[in-house]
Amino acid sequence: MTPIRTRFAPSPTGFLHVGNIRTGLFAWLLARHYNGQFILRLEDTDKKREVSGSDQHLLDCLKVIGVEWDEGFDIGGPLGPYRQSDRLDIYKKWAQKIIESGRAYADPYTPEEVETFREQARQEKCAFLYRNHRPENPPVWDGTTPLRFKSEPKGYSWHDEVMGDLATGPEVIDDFILIKSDGYPTYNFAHIVDDAEMQITHIIRGQEFIASVPNYLNLYEALSLTPPIMATMPHILGTSGNKKLSKRDGAKDVLDYIRDGFLPDALVNFIASLGWNDGTEQELFTREELIEKFSLERVGRGGARFDEQRLIWMNGHYIRELSPDELFKKASDFWPEAAKDTSDEKKRQILSLAHDRLKTLADLPQLTSFFFIEPTPDWNLVATNKQLKKIERTELQALLKTAHDKLAATEFDEASLTAALNELLQATQQKPAVLFGIIRLGLTWAPFSPGLAETMAVLGKEVTLRRLENAATTIVN
């Protein structure tokens, strides 16, 4: 059995959002699953829509999530070039072959004339078919006009690895453009040539192409090519409505998610589980498990909504699975500004307290800022606390003072601090919710924070005592 070869063939027309990258991810998973090859091809035949720099951006997005290709437009390979704009001669050669076999002809109409035909079809509320206007004696193609495929209308039935058995009638077959008047091939032509030359065995693409497949089948026949196996992915839907995810619904690219503190592994797991599962109740998959278990047959046919909540949950899970060292490395760009002079050792201590609490790495500042800067007392936090708001301010003040004095005589390691807190509880006869509540606020002035003893241990004796004293003196206001 020949090894399978899949490809991801994006266009450099902007950014690669998470919906689009899934197609690439699945193609990659399939290739790896069967120990085949994964090829990265750049489909840059539309000069008008090209956005400069987006080819590099594509590479960055794929690299950051750990998708690696065996041949590609950046690294080359035996069947290149892999950038379509570098393959113009190849398309010309194939075009010549079709012309010679009588299956292509020069399009003599101006775009305006074609638009008139199209408008007419619209008025009659029927599908536009260029072949109804096929010229009887087209001029010899000189490369300045579009070259059209001369189709042979007929019905097709074919198998799609995801969608199952599909069939259409001859009414969908039309004469489409192979080479545009600017000399560049259309996607419709170029991808067929490229997939053949690059020996692609499986085409994985979005459902916007499904309606064109019969036309491709017609062209494969004209070219005497065996079509690759096809797999059509349903769209990923935006957070609202039923349209496919787009930039307009706030779709972000992979790099945006990394910047927002998401982990590549979480992203990969999440994107893979949109529309795919292994048939068990497993939700979390390592990269190796995905490769091992992935199959096209288990890709769902319906569109899946991109639910960021689920991604956040998954990301929290992957963060918790990180070792302290790994987390420290990954978190390096996410520390609050005020942390820049803090030692790595201190940061590691702080990070260990925040570890379980992080949903994304970007949560780090709000979880830890009081370790780096003096928090501003916010008595609203007391006024809205359901235990503390019932207590007289003077009593809270007394508690803070008692705590201060007790802690002044305590070693600042976690065990001693825990013991001291317990003794305070005894001595004051207060509920933990009150005593610990006011101490916690006096120390952090944050709506939430790590456990008390750990927090004090990291803050250190000097800072802890100063903050408690400060809280006690400002409380009268």
Add this chain to the structure above:
RNA sequence: GGCCCCUUCGUCUAGUGGUCCAGGAUAUCUGGUUCUCAUCCAGAAGACCGCGGGUUCGAAUCCCGCAGGGGUCACCA
């Protein structure tokens, strides 16, 4: 409008004729974990399986119709 595809808890999904008065996860809510938040644990609520007909002793699962949604009908991919 033609053609094609899709349709199970809010969301991601399991489910290929009986073990499904539909399971898991997430999100939500409640309780527990000496304080908050998070984790973890326990529990609750949440889907008349898009609707209507069949077939069958029996259907989320098979068939037919309908509806809704989506895609496509480019010198874009």
